[in-house]
Amino acid sequence: MKPRAYITRRLPQAAIDIVSAACETTLWDDEANPVPRETLLRAVADVDGILTLLTDRVDTELLAAAPRLKVVANMAVGYDNVDLPALTARGVLLTNTPDVLTETTADLVWALILAASRRVVEGHRLIAAGGWTTWSPMFMVGQDVHGATLGIVGAGRIGSAVARRAVGFGMPILYHNRRPSPSLEAQIGAIPGAAIRYAPALDDLLSAADVVVVLVPLTPETRGMFGAREFALMKPTSVFVNASRGPVVCEAELIEALKRGRPWAAGLDVFEHEPIGADHPLLALPNVVLTPHIGSATVATRTRMAVVAATNLVAALTGQPVPNPVNRVEVKGEGRDGGT
Ligand code: GLV
Numbered sequence: 001m002k003p004r005a006y007i008t009r010r011l012p013q014a015a016i017d018i019v020s021a022a023c024e025t026t027l028w029d030d031e032a033n034p035v036p037r038e039t040l041l042r043a044v045a046d047v048d049g050i051l052t053l054l055t056d057r058v059d060t061e062l063l064a065a066a067p068r069l070k071v072v073a074n075m076a077v078g079y080d081n082v083d084l085p086a087l088t089a090r091g092v093l094l095t096n097t098p099d100v101l102t103e104t105t106a107d108l109v110w111a112l113i114l115a116a117s118r119r120v121v122e123g124h125r126l127i128a129a130g131g132w133t134t135w136s137p138m139f140m141v142g143q144d145v146h147g148a149t150l151g152i153v154g155a156g157r158i159g160s161a162v163a164r165r166a167v168g169f170g171m172p173i174l175y176h177n178r179r180p181s182p183s184l185e186a187q188i189g190a191i192p193g194a195a196i197r198y199a200p201a202l203d204d205l206l207s208a209a210d211v212v213v214v215l216v217p218l219t220p221e222t223r224g225m226f227g228a229r230e231f232a233l234m235k236p237t238s239v240f241v242n243a244s245r246g247p248v249v250c251e252a253e254l255i256e257a258l259k260r261g262r263p264w265a266a267g268l269d270v271f272e273h274e275p276i277g278a279d280h281p282l283l284a285l286p287n288v289v290l291t292p293h294i295g296s297a298t299v300a301t302r303t304r305m306a307v308v309a310a311t312n313l314v315a316a317l318t319g320q321p322v323p324n325p326v327n328r329v330e331v332k333g334e335g336r337d338g339g340t
Helices: 013-022 037-043 060-065 084-090 102-117 120-128 157-168 182-189 202-208 228-233 251-260 299-317
Strands: 004-007 024-027 049-052 071-074 093-095 150-153 173-176 196-198 211-214 239-242 265-268 288-290
Touching: 004 013, 013 024, 013 299, 037 060, 049 299, 060 084, 071 299, 084 093, 093 299, 102 120, 102 157, 102 211, 102 239, 102 265, 102 288, 150 157, 150 202, 157 173, 157 182, 173 202, 182 196, 202 228, 228 251, 251 265
Parallel strands: 004 024, 004 049, 049 071, 071 093, 150 173, 150 211, 173 196, 211 239, 239 265, 265 288
Antiparallel strands: none
8 A cells, every 4th residue: 555645735746746656645735825734733644754844833743643654854954843852752754855955045145145235125125216316425335245254154055055155256254163164164165265264153253254144053052043142243334144044043132233233234034933024123124135035945946845855755655765864763664554
């Protein structure tokens, strides 16, 4: 008998085909809206695997509703929507979709760096409001990006891709991780003209960088990592970019800091509580550029992510090597009758 799978959103057909070929598949056939919680809890009652998105909370309640569950294939690189210790304790495998979104997400980080530094959105809004009357010497002046010092907090795969692009802008790079990364330094250092240095202390990076980019995963250690104290350490000309997860930043404190002009501007793709509405206080500030959590959102990359998630799911349920496991568990048996 084929294993049973549930897909929590209508995905690109290529991904659905991969799952359907190997599994009895049910899906929440809506692209725009997440599956309602009650529907999800009922739908997983007899499934062996679920393909989830970051809008789905995978917690002990869901695990209790899915006694046969063997694998959760999350279509994202991040998995803070998943209670990983609970999955591991139950022997449920978690997979994610790294690598395929690295370059696309780095591009979006650069869109935010450039837009926030050069007041791109503010300028657009000004023209749309009929506010452009003349050219004047200090009209809409921003901050230079080329030659500025880039500080990357959480320099993993995406951070490295951001750093590679920075070399083209002639930017010296500082990075802060828990430990230095000789492979990152070798990779970037091999690019002619590159300068990269490890900052063991976050505070030193914050006070030296002109552009601070946050790319850490959301964990208990990184929750609230950036607040009033950290913003006060930054330069009054600095630009702050967050493309990781909203709760890494204390948003209320960022808003106050932006009002005081330190950081000078911010580019944000993620928020404490998503989605945010038109009445969000960040939108009242002229010095912010906001995007709706679209770091990996290109046609090609979202399609690849769906295919990778589908491939992980099927591999786990058919006893094949799983390309992107997050935790170490033994997936027991193959298909419906092999479960516990
Ligand atoms: C998106 O935010 C992801 O984690 O892939």
